[in-house]
Amino acid sequence: MRYFYKVAWILLPVLMLALTGCGSNSSGSADPFNPGGTVGGTTPGTPPYSLTITPAKSAAFANEQLIATAVLKDASNTPIANQTVNFSITAGPATAVTTSARTDSNGIALAFVRTGATAVTTNVIVQGASTVNSKNVVGYGNFQVSPADGNLNSTRLSLSMTTLAVSPNQEQVIVATAKDASNNPIANLPVAFRVAAGPASMVIANSVTDSNGQATTIVKAGNPAAVSNVIVEATATVSGSAVVANIPFQVVPTTISTVNYTMTMAASKQVVDNNEEFFVQVLLKDSGANPVVGQTVAFSVASGEAAVITATAVTDSLGKGLARIRALNPASTSAVILQASATIDGTVVTAIAPVQITTQPFSASIIRLTLASDKQSVGINSDVILTATVTDMQSPPKPVQNNEVTFEILGTQGSIVDFSGNAVVTPYSVLTDSLGNAVCRVKSGNTTSSSVIIVKSTTTVNNTVVIAYHTVEVVRQNSYVINFLTSKSATDPDGTLNTLSADLPATAAGPYTFKQLVPLQVLDNNGIPRPNVAVSIKISNTGRNADTVIELVPPLPGTKVVFPGIDPLQIQVTTDDHGMAIFTCNVSLAAPGPGGYNAESVIYEASATVDGISMLSYGGFIASLSQASP
Incomplete structure (x- = not known):
């Protein structure tokens, strides 16, 4: 050993x-x-x-x-x-x-x-x-x-964690994996964890390996004033002998670190029933405690019997992101560790939330409540239909009829209205039909930024309260739109698409051609991509240089158009199944001569009609040549 x-x-x-x-x-x-x-x-x-x-x-x-x-x-x-x-x-x-x-x-x-x-x-x-x-x-x-010796190495204990550098007070998961000499996982093996060195503490000190040979723990970093090394030690006892593994990580103060972000996560319930839905909320901030907006957060189950329904979420104007989780049906009361992670500027930021899943005797009625919507995102002042389904999971499963379900909005991004269009006070009650369904109508508010509506549904069957949650994204968009897909904003001095520039040697002569691929996407007022939309593209600016040559090239079977010769330049593209289309703009500029400079601006006009709604959008870029002096 x-x-x-x-x-x-x-x-x-x-x-x-x-x-x-x-x-x-x-x-x-x-x-x-x-x-x-x-x-x-x-x-x-x-x-x-x-x-x-x-x-x-x-x-x-x-x-x-x-x-x-x-x-x-x-x-x-x-x-x-x-x-x-x-x-x-x-x-x-x-x-x-x-x-x-x-x-x-x-x-x-x-x-x-x-x-x-x-x-x-x-x-x-x-x-x-x-x-x-x-x-x-x-x-x-x-x-x-x-080479490994099976007689000396009958049990192997290895450790892994998400990131090896964390900010102060950050929690993260450590997974210990136990395998035998044949590389098979060892189940039901108790593993003890401790901080062997450095400023940190164990949130969970003891765990037991599952069927995959994995035992999970949570470690919380301390708050040192300087960079500090931490070593976490895991110990398992096999046949009276201890097997030990170590893993190091660093706690780096945010004042000197690229880990300039902190993320916290909390579950809507600390104890949930089997098959019950709940949600977790993350809060992402930078080192100045400012919300980090528009950041994708990935959710996963680090340990335990649960399923992630919302795999990713994008933080809103408050730095919040939400994910739906469903507890599974464990044989006994068990712990679940949920983990969220985001990668910002190459740095991984994590957060942890532990919950507990309870179980019922098999003779008892197990009630499942699910909540679903007819669309996952809506525009402002738009409707979404939510359906709660109540099912008795005893074999065979059957719908629970004529049972009251209450709906409630958590937060201020939406409101419940009845089907005549009148606003109602929450919680709003509806009885299930013969299929066990209760239907609710929610109207999004006039939010100033993209946000999320959280809807809570509750029902009581045989004195058992069951809760389900659903989230609907509110897209800050009140009309149809054509978006040019680029990292540049319209306020950038070089326009909405990436600047194209080149430096020529002093001996260069003749035209120099830039090739710009221009992608775009058509969205409806709910932010849903629209496929098979014909989009007309033309060059809309005048006063172009006399030596400039511009070609607009659509995908096949379209044909290119060229200036000089055709003006205004115009082509047509059609969006694909993702609501996206692409074309090429070739711009040829004459070499300006030694020590000279030549530039041209290109402005696109994109127009289309969807559902009787006319759309008009502009984009563009600047192409420039600089030539060295002799």
Whole structure:
């Protein structure tokens, strides 16, 4: 039975220390076992900085995890804090899970390394690289990987987490996976978790592996004033022997981090019945506590028996995002851990929400309530029809008839109206029909930004209260629209499409052609893409340069039109099944001559008619040439 070392920065044997004593040569080339690394442009002698890499083990098995400790110091042996160290594997069967980390106040950065498969004992070299005051410093550490021995390695415990760098006070899930020597998952194995080092605390200290061999826990980062390393340790006892695994992560204050965002998540209920629906709400903010708007958040079940109905949501003007969840039917009361994640500027931000699912005896009646709408998004001041369905899930399942269902709006984005068009006071009651359905009409409000209506439905059967939720997105759009798809806004000085520019050498002559692909999309007043819509595209600006040549090229079987020759230029495109269409605009400009500059603006006019509604939209871009002086 093998063990992980509990302290990540344990020193290697004397042999490794002897290897680290080798120096770099006068040309500055790297010695692969010199932890002092190479400083570019320095003369022979003591490097101004040193970087030592110390793996936690000198020998590991295939498919194992271990921590490598990097220590960055200056020539006076003083630790260098808050410095990025990049990690890689330069030789051998292994992967650096941690690709970069910052040094803490002791100059320490931790790398998480996972070994790969090997048929024979093989050396692995871990490289760390950093740039300090414009000086490059590189360090190396090595260990050996051997094929797994089933007799010595009957149980394997590995750890994983979403991100290895978090903001203060952030929670995230750690998953421990237990497998036997044949790589089969081990179920019903108790796993204990603890923080072995660093400012963090375990929200869940003990867990049990499921049928996939996975046990899930939650760790919460502390609130240190400086970059701090944390090591979480997991321990399982098999046949009286302990199997230990470690995983490192960093807590990085938002003042010095790219992790400048925080996300919290809360469930509408902490305890839910089996087959019951509920929702979770996330709140995403930046380091200044300002809402992060328009960010996609992904929802998943990290552990437990539940299903995500809304896989993603986009944060509204308050930084909020909502997702519907359905509890499944566990054999016994169980815990569920829900996780939300968003990737902003390359940084992963996560949030956790634990809930508990209860169960009933099989002899008891199990009532299911579902809530659905006729559309997932609506425009402002628009109607949506919601249908609540009440079903008795005893075999065979049957509808619950003539049972009262109440509907209620949570928030202010919508209101309930009766079918004559009159507003009603919530909660609004409707009786189920012969199919177990109760129908409600909701009208969206005149919101100033895209938002979400939350509708709650409640029914009581055999003294059991069952609740279901539904969300409808309100799209800030009160008419049909043609959108040019681009990252630019109409207020950008170069127009609504990306600027096209080129620098020509002084010897260039003749025309230079830019090719611009222009996508667009047609949406109705509910924000729904409209397929098979004929859109007319033409160049609408006059006063073009005499030497400019413009071609509008539609997809086949259309034919291109060219200026000069045809004016106004006009083509027709048809939207596809996603409401999208695309065409090409080729613009040819004459070389301006040495030291000269030539530019042309192009304005598109897009028009179409849908459902008797006429639409008109404009887009455009600037093409420019600069030519070098002789």
